[in-house]
Amino acid sequence: MIDRQQFRRDFDSMYLGLQRRGGEVVAEDSPFMRARNLDVSQRELKAKVEALQAERNRVSKLIGQKKGQGEDASAELARMGEVSARVKELEAETRDAEAAFEQALLEIPNPLHDSVPDGADENANVELRRWGTPRQDAVPPHWDIGAALGILDFEAGAKLAGSRFTVLKGAAARLERGLLQFMLDMHADRHGYEEVWTPSIVNRKTMTGTGQLPKFADDLYKLEGEDAFLIPTAEVTVTNLYQDAILDAEQLPIRHCAYTACFRREAGSAGRDERGMIRQHQFDKVELVWIAHPDKALEHLEALTGHAEAILQALELPYRVMALCAGDIGFSSQKTYDLEVWLPSQHTYREISSCSSFGQFQGRRAGIRFREEPKGKPEPAATLNGSGLAIGRCLIAILENGWQPDGSVVVPEKLRPYVGGLERITV
Protein backbone atom coordinates (compact mmCIF):
# COMPACT_ATOMS: atom_id res chain seq x y z
CA MET A 1 0.00 0.00 0.00
CA ILE A 2 1.20 3.46 -0.79
CA ASP A 3 1.99 5.99 1.94
CA ARG A 4 -1.13 8.07 2.63
CA GLN A 5 0.82 11.05 3.93
CA GLN A 6 2.98 11.10 0.85
CA PHE A 7 -0.09 10.57 -1.28
CA ARG A 8 -1.53 13.83 0.07
CA ARG A 9 1.57 15.95 0.38
CA ASP A 10 3.48 14.68 -2.58
CA PHE A 11 0.86 13.62 -5.05
CA ASP A 12 2.76 14.79 -8.12
CA SER A 13 5.95 12.87 -7.48
CA MET A 14 3.94 9.76 -6.68
CA TYR A 15 2.05 10.28 -9.91
CA LEU A 16 5.33 10.27 -11.81
CA GLY A 17 6.57 7.14 -10.05
CA LEU A 18 3.41 5.32 -11.01
CA GLN A 19 3.07 6.70 -14.49
CA ARG A 20 6.29 4.94 -15.48
CA ARG A 21 4.50 1.64 -15.05
CA GLY A 22 2.12 2.58 -17.84
CA GLY A 23 -0.57 5.16 -18.53
CA GLU A 24 -3.44 3.01 -17.27
CA VAL A 25 -2.04 3.10 -13.74
CA VAL A 26 -2.73 6.83 -13.50
CA ALA A 27 -5.66 7.07 -15.92
CA GLU A 28 -8.67 9.16 -14.98
CA ASP A 29 -10.66 6.11 -13.79
CA SER A 30 -7.67 4.41 -12.14
CA PRO A 31 -7.73 3.59 -8.43
CA PHE A 32 -4.97 6.15 -8.00
CA MET A 33 -7.02 9.02 -9.35
CA ARG A 34 -10.19 7.75 -7.69
CA ALA A 35 -8.41 7.61 -4.37
CA ARG A 36 -7.69 11.32 -4.48
CA ASN A 37 -11.38 12.24 -4.49
CA LEU A 38 -12.33 9.49 -2.08
CA ASP A 39 -9.72 10.71 0.37
CA VAL A 40 -11.19 14.20 0.50
CA SER A 41 -14.80 13.09 0.97
CA GLN A 42 -13.69 10.47 3.46
CA ARG A 43 -11.88 12.99 5.61
CA GLU A 44 -14.71 15.52 5.51
CA LEU A 45 -17.15 12.90 6.71
CA LYS A 46 -14.79 11.79 9.38
CA ALA A 47 -14.37 15.28 10.77
CA LYS A 48 -18.13 15.65 10.95
CA VAL A 49 -18.79 12.34 12.64
CA GLU A 50 -15.99 12.81 15.13
CA ALA A 51 -17.33 16.18 16.23
CA LEU A 52 -20.71 14.63 16.86
CA GLN A 53 -19.19 11.68 18.66
CA ALA A 54 -17.33 14.09 20.91
CA GLU A 55 -20.60 15.83 21.68
CA ARG A 56 -22.29 12.56 22.44
CA ASN A 57 -19.48 11.41 24.69
CA ARG A 58 -19.50 14.65 26.61
CA VAL A 59 -23.24 14.75 27.25
CA SER A 60 -23.51 11.05 27.98
CA LYS A 61 -20.94 11.48 30.67
CA LEU A 62 -22.95 14.39 32.05
CA ILE A 63 -26.11 12.29 32.09
CA GLY A 64 -24.30 9.66 34.06
CA GLN A 65 -23.16 12.23 36.60
CA LYS A 66 -26.58 13.80 36.97
CA LYS A 67 -28.26 10.47 37.43
CA GLY A 68 -25.68 9.47 39.94
CA GLN A 69 -26.55 12.52 41.99
CA GLY A 70 -30.28 11.98 41.58
CA GLU A 71 -30.75 14.99 39.32
CA ASP A 72 -33.07 15.25 36.35
CA ALA A 73 -31.45 14.64 32.97
CA SER A 74 -34.47 14.40 30.73
CA ALA A 75 -33.49 17.49 28.68
CA GLU A 76 -30.12 15.98 27.82
CA LEU A 77 -31.67 12.62 27.14
CA ALA A 78 -34.09 14.07 24.64
CA ARG A 79 -31.39 15.97 22.82
CA MET A 80 -29.02 13.05 22.75
CA GLY A 81 -31.65 10.89 21.16
CA GLU A 82 -31.39 13.00 18.03
CA VAL A 83 -27.63 13.38 18.13
CA SER A 84 -27.25 9.67 18.56
CA ALA A 85 -29.44 8.90 15.58
CA ARG A 86 -27.45 11.35 13.47
CA VAL A 87 -24.18 9.80 14.63
CA LYS A 88 -25.41 6.42 13.56
CA GLU A 89 -26.24 7.63 10.07
CA LEU A 90 -22.94 9.40 9.70
CA GLU A 91 -21.01 6.45 11.07
CA ALA A 92 -22.47 4.22 8.38
CA GLU A 93 -21.65 6.77 5.70
CA THR A 94 -18.14 7.21 7.00
CA ARG A 95 -17.60 3.49 7.13
CA ASP A 96 -18.54 3.18 3.48
CA ALA A 97 -16.40 6.14 2.46
CA GLU A 98 -13.40 4.80 4.34
CA ALA A 99 -13.87 1.35 2.87
CA ALA A 100 -14.05 2.76 -0.65
CA PHE A 101 -10.88 4.75 -0.05
CA GLU A 102 -9.08 1.74 1.43
CA GLN A 103 -10.18 -0.40 -1.47
CA ALA A 104 -8.79 2.09 -3.97
CA LEU A 105 -5.53 2.32 -2.05
CA LEU A 106 -5.16 -1.45 -2.09
CA GLU A 107 -5.35 -1.46 -5.88
CA ILE A 108 -2.61 1.12 -6.41
CA PRO A 109 0.72 -0.50 -7.29
CA ASN A 110 4.02 0.34 -5.65
CA PRO A 111 5.71 3.45 -7.09
CA LEU A 112 8.93 2.35 -8.75
CA HIS A 113 12.40 3.01 -7.49
CA ASP A 114 14.34 5.58 -9.52
CA SER A 115 16.93 3.02 -10.54
CA VAL A 116 14.37 0.95 -12.45
CA PRO A 117 14.94 1.29 -16.19
CA ASP A 118 12.18 2.67 -18.38
CA GLY A 119 10.35 0.40 -20.79
CA ALA A 120 6.94 -0.96 -21.65
CA ASP A 121 7.47 -4.71 -21.53
CA GLU A 122 9.99 -7.50 -21.04
CA ASN A 123 11.82 -6.55 -24.22
CA ALA A 124 13.09 -3.45 -22.45
CA ASN A 125 14.56 -5.35 -19.52
CA VAL A 126 18.24 -4.67 -19.03
CA GLU A 127 20.83 -7.40 -18.84
CA LEU A 128 23.27 -6.72 -16.00
CA ARG A 129 25.61 -9.68 -16.13
CA ARG A 130 26.09 -13.25 -17.28
CA TRP A 131 27.65 -16.24 -15.64
CA GLY A 132 28.83 -19.49 -17.24
CA THR A 133 29.18 -20.60 -20.82
CA PRO A 134 25.93 -21.59 -22.52
CA ARG A 135 26.22 -24.72 -24.62
CA GLN A 136 25.33 -24.06 -28.23
CA ASP A 137 24.82 -27.59 -29.56
CA ALA A 138 21.40 -29.02 -30.33
CA VAL A 139 19.73 -30.32 -27.18
CA PRO A 140 16.26 -31.88 -27.14
CA PRO A 141 13.58 -30.21 -25.00
CA HIS A 142 13.36 -31.48 -21.44
CA TRP A 143 10.06 -33.22 -22.10
CA ASP A 144 11.74 -35.43 -24.69
CA ILE A 145 14.73 -36.04 -22.46
CA GLY A 146 12.48 -36.86 -19.52
CA ALA A 147 10.20 -39.10 -21.55
CA ALA A 148 13.13 -40.99 -23.06
CA LEU A 149 14.55 -41.61 -19.60
CA GLY A 150 11.10 -42.52 -18.27
CA ILE A 151 11.29 -39.95 -15.47
CA LEU A 152 8.78 -37.26 -16.54
CA ASP A 153 5.20 -38.45 -17.09
CA PHE A 154 2.94 -35.76 -18.49
CA GLU A 155 0.12 -38.17 -19.37
CA ALA A 156 -0.07 -39.30 -15.78
CA GLY A 157 -0.21 -35.70 -14.61
CA ALA A 158 -3.02 -34.93 -17.05
CA LYS A 159 -4.93 -38.04 -16.03
CA LEU A 160 -4.71 -37.26 -12.35
CA ALA A 161 -5.31 -33.54 -12.47
CA GLY A 162 -5.36 -31.99 -15.93
CA SER A 163 -3.03 -29.96 -18.06
CA ARG A 164 -0.02 -28.27 -16.47
CA PHE A 165 0.51 -31.11 -14.01
CA THR A 166 3.42 -33.53 -14.19
CA VAL A 167 4.29 -36.75 -12.41
CA LEU A 168 7.97 -37.20 -11.61
CA LYS A 169 9.37 -40.71 -11.45
CA GLY A 170 12.58 -42.27 -10.26
CA ALA A 171 15.56 -39.99 -10.79
CA ALA A 172 13.39 -36.94 -11.49
CA ALA A 173 11.48 -37.33 -8.23
CA ARG A 174 14.74 -37.88 -6.42
CA LEU A 175 16.25 -34.83 -8.09
CA GLU A 176 13.28 -32.71 -7.10
CA ARG A 177 13.67 -33.72 -3.48
CA GLY A 178 17.44 -33.45 -3.56
CA LEU A 179 17.31 -29.99 -5.10
CA LEU A 180 15.08 -28.47 -2.50
CA GLN A 181 17.16 -30.04 0.23
CA PHE A 182 20.33 -28.76 -1.36
CA MET A 183 18.99 -25.23 -1.69
CA LEU A 184 17.64 -25.06 1.84
CA ASP A 185 20.92 -26.33 3.27
CA MET A 186 22.89 -23.76 1.36
CA HIS A 187 20.71 -20.87 2.45
CA ALA A 188 20.38 -22.03 6.04
CA ASP A 189 23.95 -23.17 6.62
CA ARG A 190 26.02 -20.95 4.35
CA HIS A 191 23.93 -17.83 3.82
CA GLY A 192 22.58 -17.61 7.37
CA TYR A 193 18.84 -17.79 6.77
CA GLU A 194 16.51 -19.25 9.37
CA GLU A 195 14.48 -22.04 7.85
CA VAL A 196 10.72 -22.07 8.33
CA TRP A 197 7.94 -24.36 7.22
CA THR A 198 4.49 -22.89 6.75
CA PRO A 199 0.90 -23.71 5.78
CA SER A 200 -0.04 -23.90 2.11
CA ILE A 201 -3.50 -22.51 2.77
CA VAL A 202 -4.05 -18.99 4.04
CA ASN A 203 -6.90 -16.62 4.82
CA ARG A 204 -7.89 -13.46 2.98
CA LYS A 205 -6.09 -11.07 5.29
CA THR A 206 -2.78 -12.82 4.75
CA MET A 207 -3.28 -12.87 0.99
CA THR A 208 -4.02 -9.13 1.09
CA GLY A 209 -0.98 -8.35 3.21
CA THR A 210 1.51 -9.23 0.50
CA GLY A 211 -0.62 -7.84 -2.32
CA GLN A 212 -2.05 -10.94 -4.05
CA LEU A 213 -5.50 -9.69 -3.11
CA PRO A 214 -7.72 -7.94 -3.91
CA LYS A 215 -6.40 -7.40 -7.42
CA PHE A 216 -5.17 -10.82 -8.46
CA ALA A 217 -7.88 -13.16 -7.24
CA ASP A 218 -8.07 -14.77 -10.69
CA ASP A 219 -4.57 -16.14 -10.32
CA LEU A 220 -5.35 -17.90 -7.05
CA TYR A 221 -6.97 -21.18 -6.17
CA LYS A 222 -9.76 -20.49 -3.70
CA LEU A 223 -11.15 -23.19 -1.43
CA GLU A 224 -14.80 -23.87 -1.93
CA GLY A 225 -17.03 -22.81 0.93
CA GLU A 226 -14.19 -21.13 2.78
CA ASP A 227 -12.55 -17.75 2.64
CA ALA A 228 -9.20 -19.42 2.13
CA PHE A 229 -6.67 -19.77 -0.67
CA LEU A 230 -3.77 -21.92 -1.82
CA ILE A 231 -0.54 -19.94 -1.67
CA PRO A 232 1.10 -19.03 -5.02
CA THR A 233 4.46 -18.55 -3.29
CA ALA A 234 6.01 -18.86 0.16
CA GLU A 235 6.41 -15.10 0.10
CA VAL A 236 2.81 -14.97 1.31
CA THR A 237 3.20 -17.06 4.43
CA VAL A 238 6.75 -16.16 5.38
CA THR A 239 6.32 -12.39 5.03
CA ASN A 240 3.00 -12.49 6.87
CA LEU A 241 4.65 -14.26 9.76
CA TYR A 242 5.28 -10.70 10.94
CA GLN A 243 1.85 -9.37 10.09
CA ASP A 244 0.72 -6.81 12.72
CA ALA A 245 4.05 -7.07 14.53
CA ILE A 246 6.16 -4.24 15.90
CA LEU A 247 9.82 -5.20 15.78
CA ASP A 248 12.90 -3.61 17.31
CA ALA A 249 15.42 -2.10 14.92
CA GLU A 250 18.08 -4.44 16.32
CA GLN A 251 16.10 -7.45 15.14
CA LEU A 252 16.47 -6.38 11.53
CA PRO A 253 17.13 -7.74 9.10
CA ILE A 254 15.14 -10.91 9.69
CA ARG A 255 15.93 -13.49 7.04
CA HIS A 256 14.04 -16.69 6.36
CA CYS A 257 14.26 -19.43 3.81
CA ALA A 258 11.35 -21.77 3.21
CA TYR A 259 10.30 -24.56 0.95
CA THR A 260 6.66 -24.68 -0.10
CA ALA A 261 4.58 -26.02 -2.90
CA CYS A 262 3.14 -23.16 -4.95
CA PHE A 263 -0.23 -23.11 -6.67
CA ARG A 264 -1.15 -20.84 -9.55
CA ARG A 265 -4.12 -20.87 -11.84
CA GLU A 266 -2.16 -19.33 -14.70
CA ALA A 267 -5.45 -17.82 -15.81
CA GLY A 268 -3.87 -15.31 -18.18
CA SER A 269 -1.33 -17.58 -19.78
CA ALA A 270 -3.39 -20.05 -21.80
CA GLY A 271 -1.25 -21.48 -24.56
CA ARG A 272 2.06 -20.29 -23.14
CA ASP A 273 4.57 -23.01 -22.31
CA GLU A 274 1.79 -25.54 -22.69
CA ARG A 275 4.26 -28.40 -23.14
CA GLY A 276 6.65 -29.61 -20.55
CA MET A 277 6.91 -28.46 -16.99
CA ILE A 278 8.00 -24.84 -17.31
CA ARG A 279 4.60 -23.48 -16.35
CA GLN A 280 2.73 -25.71 -13.92
CA HIS A 281 -0.29 -25.22 -11.71
CA GLN A 282 1.67 -26.75 -8.85
CA PHE A 283 5.39 -26.44 -8.39
CA ASP A 284 8.00 -26.51 -5.66
CA LYS A 285 10.01 -23.48 -4.71
CA VAL A 286 12.54 -22.43 -2.13
CA GLU A 287 11.96 -18.83 -1.19
CA LEU A 288 14.12 -16.24 0.54
CA VAL A 289 12.39 -13.53 2.57
CA TRP A 290 13.80 -10.49 4.33
CA ILE A 291 12.18 -8.12 6.79
CA ALA A 292 14.49 -5.14 6.82
CA HIS A 293 15.18 -1.50 7.56
CA PRO A 294 13.78 0.65 4.73
CA ASP A 295 17.09 2.48 4.27
CA LYS A 296 18.82 -0.83 3.57
CA ALA A 297 16.29 -2.40 1.23
CA LEU A 298 18.06 -1.76 -2.06
CA GLU A 299 21.40 -2.81 -0.65
CA HIS A 300 19.84 -6.01 0.67
CA LEU A 301 18.34 -6.73 -2.72
CA GLU A 302 21.85 -7.15 -4.11
CA ALA A 303 22.77 -9.61 -1.35
CA LEU A 304 19.55 -11.54 -1.76
CA THR A 305 20.05 -11.82 -5.50
CA GLY A 306 23.60 -13.02 -4.86
CA HIS A 307 22.28 -15.83 -2.67
CA ALA A 308 19.99 -17.03 -5.44
CA GLU A 309 22.83 -16.79 -7.94
CA ALA A 310 25.02 -18.90 -5.67
CA ILE A 311 22.66 -21.83 -6.20
CA LEU A 312 22.91 -21.62 -9.98
CA GLN A 313 26.67 -21.34 -9.77
CA ALA A 314 26.91 -24.35 -7.48
CA LEU A 315 24.83 -26.30 -9.98
CA GLU A 316 27.00 -25.03 -12.85
CA LEU A 317 24.00 -23.66 -14.71
CA PRO A 318 24.70 -20.68 -16.99
CA TYR A 319 22.47 -17.72 -16.29
CA ARG A 320 22.07 -14.01 -16.68
CA VAL A 321 20.71 -11.31 -14.38
CA MET A 322 18.07 -8.96 -15.71
CA ALA A 323 16.88 -5.68 -14.24
CA LEU A 324 13.18 -5.59 -14.98
CA CYS A 325 11.97 -2.44 -16.66
CA ALA A 326 9.15 -0.23 -15.44
CA GLY A 327 6.47 -1.93 -17.51
CA ASP A 328 7.42 -5.47 -16.48
CA ILE A 329 7.68 -5.09 -12.71
CA GLY A 330 5.12 -6.74 -10.48
CA PHE A 331 2.39 -4.85 -8.68
CA SER A 332 3.92 -4.82 -5.19
CA SER A 333 7.56 -4.50 -6.15
CA GLN A 334 9.59 -1.30 -6.30
CA LYS A 335 12.53 -2.99 -8.02
CA THR A 336 13.09 -6.49 -9.37
CA TYR A 337 15.95 -8.59 -10.68
CA ASP A 338 15.15 -11.74 -12.60
CA LEU A 339 17.59 -14.61 -12.82
CA GLU A 340 17.31 -16.40 -16.16
CA VAL A 341 18.84 -19.82 -16.67
CA TRP A 342 20.09 -21.07 -19.99
CA LEU A 343 17.79 -23.58 -21.66
CA PRO A 344 19.78 -25.03 -24.56
CA SER A 345 16.76 -26.63 -26.23
CA GLN A 346 15.14 -23.21 -26.61
CA HIS A 347 18.47 -21.54 -27.13
CA THR A 348 17.42 -18.86 -24.72
CA TYR A 349 17.44 -17.80 -21.10
CA ARG A 350 14.30 -18.46 -19.07
CA GLU A 351 13.27 -17.01 -15.71
CA ILE A 352 14.16 -19.21 -12.76
CA SER A 353 14.16 -16.65 -9.97
CA SER A 354 12.68 -13.27 -9.28
CA CYS A 355 14.19 -11.12 -6.56
CA SER A 356 12.36 -8.00 -5.45
CA SER A 357 12.45 -5.20 -2.98
CA PHE A 358 9.01 -4.07 -1.94
CA GLY A 359 10.14 -1.10 0.07
CA GLN A 360 7.54 -0.41 2.76
CA PHE A 361 4.66 -1.32 0.48
CA GLN A 362 3.96 -4.71 2.01
CA GLY A 363 4.96 -3.58 5.47
CA ARG A 364 2.27 -0.93 5.34
CA ARG A 365 -0.36 -3.36 4.08
CA ALA A 366 0.45 -6.15 6.45
CA GLY A 367 1.22 -4.04 9.52
CA ILE A 368 4.84 -5.15 9.65
CA ARG A 369 6.50 -2.36 11.62
CA PHE A 370 9.61 -1.59 13.58
CA ARG A 371 10.85 1.06 15.99
CA GLU A 372 13.99 2.98 15.20
CA GLU A 373 14.32 4.00 18.86
CA PRO A 374 13.03 1.97 21.81
CA LYS A 375 10.33 4.60 22.46
CA GLY A 376 9.98 5.76 18.89
CA LYS A 377 6.97 5.73 16.68
CA PRO A 378 6.52 2.47 14.77
CA GLU A 379 7.10 2.73 11.04
CA PRO A 380 6.55 0.18 8.29
CA ALA A 381 9.43 -2.23 7.70
CA ALA A 382 10.78 -3.01 4.28
CA THR A 383 10.32 -6.48 2.83
CA LEU A 384 12.21 -8.35 0.15
CA ASN A 385 11.96 -11.75 -1.34
CA GLY A 386 13.36 -13.89 -4.06
CA SER A 387 13.17 -17.41 -5.35
CA GLY A 388 16.16 -19.40 -4.36
CA LEU A 389 15.13 -21.16 -6.63
CA ALA A 390 12.13 -22.53 -8.45
CA ILE A 391 12.75 -26.28 -8.20
CA GLY A 392 10.89 -27.52 -11.25
CA ARG A 393 12.60 -25.11 -13.61
CA CYS A 394 15.88 -25.99 -12.01
CA LEU A 395 15.21 -29.64 -12.71
CA ILE A 396 14.51 -28.79 -16.34
CA ALA A 397 17.72 -26.82 -16.60
CA ILE A 398 19.71 -29.70 -15.18
CA LEU A 399 18.16 -32.15 -17.61
CA GLU A 400 18.90 -29.98 -20.61
CA ASN A 401 22.28 -28.60 -19.61
CA GLY A 402 23.49 -31.99 -18.41
CA TRP A 403 22.15 -33.89 -21.40
CA GLN A 404 24.63 -36.04 -23.33
CA PRO A 405 24.28 -37.17 -26.94
CA ASP A 406 23.84 -40.76 -25.71
CA GLY A 407 20.60 -39.66 -23.99
CA SER A 408 21.93 -39.69 -20.47
CA VAL A 409 22.08 -36.71 -18.13
CA VAL A 410 25.07 -35.79 -16.00
CA VAL A 411 24.13 -34.65 -12.49
CA PRO A 412 25.97 -31.54 -11.21
CA GLU A 413 28.70 -32.60 -8.83
CA LYS A 414 27.58 -30.59 -5.82
CA LEU A 415 24.10 -32.06 -6.06
CA ARG A 416 25.20 -35.68 -6.04
CA PRO A 417 25.36 -36.06 -2.26
CA TYR A 418 21.69 -35.08 -2.22
CA VAL A 419 20.58 -37.71 -4.70
CA GLY A 420 22.23 -40.77 -3.24
CA GLY A 421 25.49 -40.21 -5.10
CA LEU A 422 23.82 -40.42 -8.49
CA GLU A 423 26.28 -39.16 -11.12
CA ARG A 424 24.44 -39.81 -14.31
CA ILE A 425 20.82 -40.53 -15.18
CA THR A 426 20.48 -43.31 -17.73
CA VAL A 427 17.65 -45.38 -19.10
Add this chain to the structure above:
RNA sequence: GGAGAGAUGGCUGAGUGGUCGAAAGCGGCACCCUGCUAAGGUGUUAUACGGAAUUAACCGUAUCGAGGGUUCGAAUCCCUCUCUCUCCGCCA
Protein backbone atom coordinates in the same frame (compact mmCIF):
# COMPACT_ATOMS: atom_id res chain seq x y z
C1' G B 1 -18.25 -33.99 13.95
C1' G B 2 -20.63 -33.75 19.43
C1' A B 3 -20.47 -31.32 24.55
C1' G B 4 -18.49 -27.52 27.54
C1' A B 5 -15.25 -23.23 28.78
C1' G B 6 -12.90 -19.04 27.16
C1' A B 7 -10.71 -14.60 24.09
C1' U B 8 -9.07 -7.68 28.06
C1' G B 9 -2.74 -3.52 27.20
C1' G B 10 4.47 -6.57 26.09
C1' C B 11 2.93 -10.66 29.86
C1' U B 12 -0.26 -12.38 34.15
C1' G B 13 -4.95 -10.83 35.41
C1' A B 14 -9.39 -7.65 37.64
C1' G B 15 -13.50 -5.41 35.76
C1' U B 16 -21.52 -7.51 34.39
C1' G B 17 -24.39 -0.59 31.90
C1' G B 18 -21.98 5.68 33.23
C1' U B 19 -16.43 9.61 35.72
C1' C B 20 -12.94 2.70 32.07
C1' G B 21 -7.96 3.37 27.44
C1' A B 22 -9.28 0.21 31.27
C1' A B 23 -7.34 -1.90 38.70
C1' A B 24 -3.22 -4.63 40.43
C1' G B 25 1.21 -7.28 39.64
C1' C B 26 5.26 -8.48 36.37
C1' G B 27 8.28 -6.70 32.55
C1' G B 28 10.27 -2.12 29.97
C1' C B 29 11.96 3.03 30.28
C1' A B 30 13.59 7.61 33.11
C1' C B 31 15.15 9.65 37.56
C1' C B 32 16.39 9.16 42.90
C1' C B 33 18.83 6.41 46.79
C1' U B 34 22.86 2.97 47.96
C1' G B 35 30.77 2.58 48.10
C1' C B 36 29.67 -1.82 44.24
C1' U B 37 25.98 -5.67 43.50
C1' A B 38 21.27 -7.00 45.28
C1' A B 39 17.15 -4.66 47.32
C1' G B 40 14.27 0.00 47.62
C1' G B 41 11.65 4.82 46.13
C1' U B 42 9.17 8.16 42.46
C1' G B 43 7.31 8.76 37.78
C1' U B 44 6.23 6.79 33.13
C1' U B 45 4.60 2.85 29.79
C1' A B 46 -0.66 0.76 23.56
C1' U B 47 -2.06 1.34 18.39
C1' A B 48 -4.50 3.69 14.26
C1' C B 49 -6.72 7.83 11.98
C1' G B 50 -7.73 13.19 11.78
C1' G B 51 -6.32 18.13 13.30
C1' A B 52 -2.72 21.64 15.77
C1' A B 53 2.48 22.46 16.76
C1' U B 54 7.94 21.82 15.50
C1' U B 55 11.61 23.44 19.92
C1' A B 56 7.12 21.32 20.06
C1' A B 57 5.55 16.74 22.01
C1' C B 58 -1.20 19.11 22.40
C1' C B 59 -6.57 18.22 21.03
C1' G B 60 -10.34 14.90 19.04
C1' U B 61 -12.11 10.06 17.47
C1' A B 62 -11.79 4.85 17.36
C1' U B 63 -9.90 0.29 19.34
C1' C B 64 -11.01 -4.79 25.54
C1' G B 65 -10.96 -11.58 19.22
C1' A B 66 -14.10 -9.77 14.42
C1' G B 67 -18.74 -7.91 12.60
C1' G B 68 -23.71 -6.31 13.64
C1' G B 69 -27.59 -4.87 17.30
C1' U B 70 -30.00 -2.72 22.00
C1' U B 71 -29.11 2.05 24.81
C1' C B 72 -28.53 9.01 25.90
C1' G B 73 -24.19 5.87 27.17
C1' A B 74 -21.32 -0.98 26.07
C1' A B 75 -15.08 -4.21 27.88
C1' U B 76 -19.83 -5.15 30.51
C1' C B 77 -26.47 -6.94 27.57
C1' C B 78 -28.23 -9.57 22.66
C1' C B 79 -27.08 -11.96 17.71
C1' U B 80 -23.56 -13.93 14.04
C1' C B 81 -18.69 -15.39 12.95
C1' U B 82 -13.46 -16.61 13.97
C1' C B 83 -9.91 -18.57 17.06
C1' U B 84 -8.06 -21.08 21.62
C1' C B 85 -8.54 -24.75 25.57
C1' U B 86 -10.84 -29.40 27.87
C1' C B 87 -13.55 -34.03 27.13
C1' C B 88 -15.69 -37.56 23.48
C1' G B 89 -15.53 -39.41 18.38
C1' C B 90 -12.51 -39.83 13.95
C1' C B 91 -7.75 -39.64 11.90
C1' A B 92 -1.75 -39.12 9.24
